[in-house]
Amino acid sequence: MSTATQIRTRPLKPGFGVEILGVDLRRADRETMAGVVDAFHRSGVILLRDQVMTPGELTGFVAEFGEPEDHTLKEFTVEGHPKVYRLSNRVVDGRPIGAHNDGVGWHTDYSYKQEPVMATMLYAVEVPPEGADTIIADCVAAWDALPPERQGELQGKVLHHSYQHFMSTREYGARELSEELKRENPDVYHPLVRTHPADGRKALWPSTGTVIEVMGVPNPEGLDLVQELVDYATQDRFTYRHKWRVGDILMWDNRCTLHTGTLFDDTRYIREMHRLWVRGDRPY
Ligand code: SIN
Numbered sequence: 001m002s003t004a005t006q007i008r009t010r011p012l013k014p015g016f017g018v019e020i021l022g023v024d025l026r027r028a029d030r031e032t033m034a035g036v037v038d039a040f041h042r043s044g045v046i047l048l049r050d051q052v053m054t055p056g057e058l059t060g061f062v063a064e065f066g067e068p069e070d071h072t073l074k075e076f077t078v079e080g081h082p083k084v085y086r087l088s089n090r091v092v093d094g095r096p097i098g099a100h101n102d103g104v105g106w107h108t109d110y111s112y113k114q115e116p117v118m119a120t121m122l123y124a125v126e127v128p129p130e131g132a133d134t135i136i137a138d139c140v141a142a143w144d145a146l147p148p149e150r151q152g153e154l155q156g157k158v159l160h161h162s163y164q165h166f167m168s169t170r171e172y173g174a175r176e177l178s179e180e181l182k183r184e185n186p187d188v189y190h191p192l193v194r195t196h197p198a199d200g201r202k203a204l205w206p207s208t209g210t211v212i213e214v215m216g217v218p219n220p221e222g223l224d225l226v227q228e229l230v231d232y233a234t235q236d237r238f239t240y241r242h243k244w245r246v247g248d249i250l251m252w253d254n255r256c257t258l259h260t261g262t263l264f265d266d267t268r269y270i271r272e273m274h275r276l277w278v279r280g281d282r283p284y
Pocket residue numbers: 087102103104109120132133134135259260261262273275
């Protein structure tokens with residue numbers, strides 16, 4: 001156990017992520033909140049358990065980290081709280097109230113934007129007793145574990161990301177985009193190896209779903225390389241698997257991680273999560 005600006009923490013996995021202990025976010029003073037933000041930037045993932053938060057309070061909490069980001073699709077935002085997006089399989093009066101299985105498949109959020117989101121926060125409102133874990137990969141550890149020759153081969157490679165491709169091919173919730181969404185989400189190009197602006201640490205930063213090519217490497221070789229790197233970075237030795245409890249807040253740094261949701265028996269159980277994003281900057 002360690003202290004960081006007055007807060008107590010314990011690692012989620014040695015060297016990756018921390019659980020913050022003894023903090024009720026609704027009552028946290030400025031110093032405690034600064035410690036929480038600091039823990040996030042240093043460790044890549046933070047967990048706070050047993051929180052009771054309204055959508056307004058969640059929005060206020062993520063604003064401690066930066067500007068809350070809008071969601072690409074608006075249909076499942078919480079009424080009156082445009083920054084809070086519902087993930088759920090609940091259906092009310094014949095209509096789904098949230099996106100179901102939205103984050104299944106290894107990815108980093110908003111990678112199809114010029115400025116992908118810095119952080120993703122999930123708040124557990126209702127969770128199934130089994131399944132629906134969220135797994136987060138430490139892409140700094142994955143990068144650091146590569147031999148220098150391999151790092152040299154990968155450094156400088158650029159990935160072409162396409163939202164249109166992602167949305168038309170994804171396993172859950174595939175759809176053709178409206179002209180407006182196409183206009184708002186043109187293709188973008190990001191480095192395969194990303195530098196963390198806080199301290200310069202490097203992260204292997206591939207992603208499945210949105211990447212359609214590695215610049216200068218013809219397909220299928222290019223996409224095989226991306227898949228190989230995602231498989232490599234998401235091995236158990238680099239990942240933390242979160243088993244949800246109601247009231248959990250899990251927040252991760254998209255600049256140095258990949259994550260995936262996992263399936264659950266949606267014929268028996270309901271899952272409802274609130275997701276918020278924090279605005280990011282251009283990867284380099
Ligand atoms: C996400 O990828 O944003 C959600 C992951 C999850 O639902 O566990």
